Amino acid sequence: MDYDSIFKKLTRGARFDRTKYREDAENLGIIPKKAPKLEENIPENDPKKGIFVTNMNIDDDTKYPLLSDFNEVNKAIKNNLKEVLRWENPTRIQMAAIPILRAGENCVCTAATGSGKTGAFMIPVIEKLLKVGKKNVKDTIFTIVLSPSRELAEQIGGVGRALARGLWPKISDTSQSDKNIQSCHVLCGTPNRIINMLDSKELDLSKCQMIVLDECDKMLEITNKLNPDDPKSFSAQVNLLRSQCADNHQMGLFSATMSGSVEKFGHANFNNQGVTVAIGKSGNAVNQNVSQKVIYCGNERGKLLALREFIKDGFRPPAILFTETKERCQRIMGELLYDGINAMSLCAAKSNADRQKVIQATRVGKVWLLITTDVASRGLDLPMTSTVINYDCPNSVTDYVHRVGRRGFKPHLSIFRLKSICLIPLKRCGRYNRSGHAITFFSDADRDRIRILRGVMVQSGAELPQSVMNLAKADLNDKKRVKTQKVEREELQTKVPRKNPIAAKKFKNRMTKMAIVDRKRIRKQNNLKVLEGGNDAEDGGEWETAE
Template sequence: MSDNTFNQFGLSQGLVDSIAELGLKQPTEIQQQAIPVVLEGKDILAGAQTGTGKTAAFGLPLIEKLIARQDEFKLLEREPSAPQAVKALVLTPTRELAQQVFDNLNAYASATAIKVVVAYGGTSINVQTANIKKGVDILVATPGRLLDHVFSKNITLSHTQYLVFDEADRMLDMGFMPDIQRIMKRMNSERQTMLFSATFDKRIRDLAQRLLNQPVEVQATPQNTTADTVKQMLYPVDKKRKSELLAYLIGSRNWQQALVFTKTKQGSDALVGELKLDGIKATSINGDKSQGARQKALDDFKSGKIRALIATDVAARGIDIQSLEVVINYDLPFKAEDYIHRIGRTGRAGNEGLAVSLMSRDQEYLLEAIENLLDQRLPQEWLQGFEPSLVEDVEPEKSPRRRGRSADKRKMKAKMKIHQNRGKRRK
């Protein structure tokens, strides 16, 4: 009979004890596939949706390898005034995800001598510098803040043996490629690299080809699919009645914990006000909020003080709630891949989840893109009292690029009108 526990990987006893204390009993699919590859020292290109246990998939073998090489790495230890040699680097796209990964790695390494430090923007760099100078084995960081510490000579990456890209697709979406290139110029070429991504596209393939050395490719779930444990439902509704329908659903279905996605920061704040008028406790989390405010909003949501957390895609990256009840797309995402990221917040670890989308007529083209990506039709239902009008008086919503072209056209028309008026005055 095969061993289907973490004992099968031959991990150190201290690491096994920490895993047991955290209640982790059986490895997930991505852990089963990735841990042996990382332990063998091979580069890996891993496809795993959020909530599949990917942090442990790279974190556990990473800690194990650092434990095995502790005597060797002692030779790299320097005076506190000199740049600290980072042995392993984990890059994440957002502050929330960096904090989440740090918390998990710290828990895994609690019974070992491995030191884990986190560094991201929006918080004091001096506190981070003090933590780094105490010694660092694994540094979890966002690209921008990492470069701040490199330029300040707090750390050196010239001896880094292990590099992890967590949610690499999101890093590219957020425009981190220039920072990644700067980081790679300072990295040790003799390293083991692990790239984890929820989706694979040409950009990820190109990045993998440039950064990985003969990688082993593993895919925990078929590409561009949603978890079987997530029930999906779409409600067509007039745009002007969306907030009313959202409040009705949260109240009538007695949802106590709903993560709601909007397309803009301004929209997230405005929706909080609408829900409060309907007696629903809500708060927003977006890029305009300080790190402290974002963390408080998340803590209040997790503790049940807040029923609805309104978020943008960027701010929600890294939110990890094991038993999240429902995810609601108040606005459909402009990128179809983001639909997969969003609804992957529910239905985790085998739990059942619900993903609800509210679609106004101006977002029908976004639904088409999502269904084409998933290669399936999303189930739709008209709610009594909220049936959409046959003709809704709104302009079709445009993607950012289309909006830019429309703005250019409006400017051109305005200039032409000015020239025409000048001509009339001359006559």
């Protein structure tokens, strides 16, 4: 008698859902096992696969040749690509986007995180400047690049300065001095900062010929649908900047995820005269080289225990830990400092200078664990990191894809040398096709959120617990509700004995003394100092790299 016959006799009269319990049915041999999907290995320099170019105007049959290699780029820029950045071959987004931007067309480009989008728009911008000539441009702003965060704007400016090394075009970002900003040809910054400079008459965009929006999907989230003309709305800010630029200026939208709002925004601003570029068929998906893991923790206390267990098992530093709010970010850092872990926080509560020092310390490997909010999830290149921890489950697929995209360690990568804000790698430092790990903690309060993320996890090859697979499928209404709904979370704290007040006081004093000793040891080993406002004896004191 075979397994199927035995199972039928034992379950006679009982209803068995073969779809829900497919794994059990496969193990019993009732139904054949699904053949594993073969990963589609698309070579990075193969122009025939994975690139989809579509004209917004259906009647327009114009075709744009793909960039085969960097020999088609300006010679001076090509030398910087190979000698400074050590980029040998263009990525697929660079193959498709560079010829389109050269031709003066508006475009909406979508590619995975770390696939070289910055080079895709910065190379044609510098080429156009060299073609126009220094006499015709003088000290006027030719292009503005908008990004959702100051750190990303500074990183884009660093890549631009590396591409333009030894050439006359000046690339600046809003973190530099007013003199550099007013004399630059390409300005990178956030919309608010550039508008403030326009209001104070520090900038003149009347001759600006091109506008680039990087991480456009994130910026479009800051939109007041009830009042589109709200000054805090991104669409209103872009319209204001466009009105200050030259007529018939060119626009480029770049993003890691293709959402309906990005496509709609492109059609509205391009008057259906533009090009859409998509890399890959999967859309909002995580790189197949990232191994994803989901851990059920029960409650907030369980999350802290799971984090300590992860650290105890050992990991390759630095790792990035994402939280939901800046308060939780600071609190978790305080808990880890009690344990003697070399951790730093990066959130909106810090000043621009302090945030930059933390990022630099993470890039050169002086930080074991970077605790941050979604301020670091968009566009930042932290090439030494191999592990991403979602301590608080993100509330949308877009946020999850961007968070996981921060991973990117590759053993053969070289050490980086730091010059000002620009990182000059000795070998190519993009996160394209690098392997890594992503761990997501979820509690009972995150049940609805994990339902939304389950689809993209399964699509990218993640192995999820059966309890997660059994959760009901989320519909569109669930996604809208979860995105706006705030999760009530318990306060993070290490529990101390409370029955005996004397014992509780002794325990607290002992923990404080241990923290002081551990912090001094970490400071001595890693050449760190406490930031202003922090104290060795205070819980949650912050650290920075000593000059």
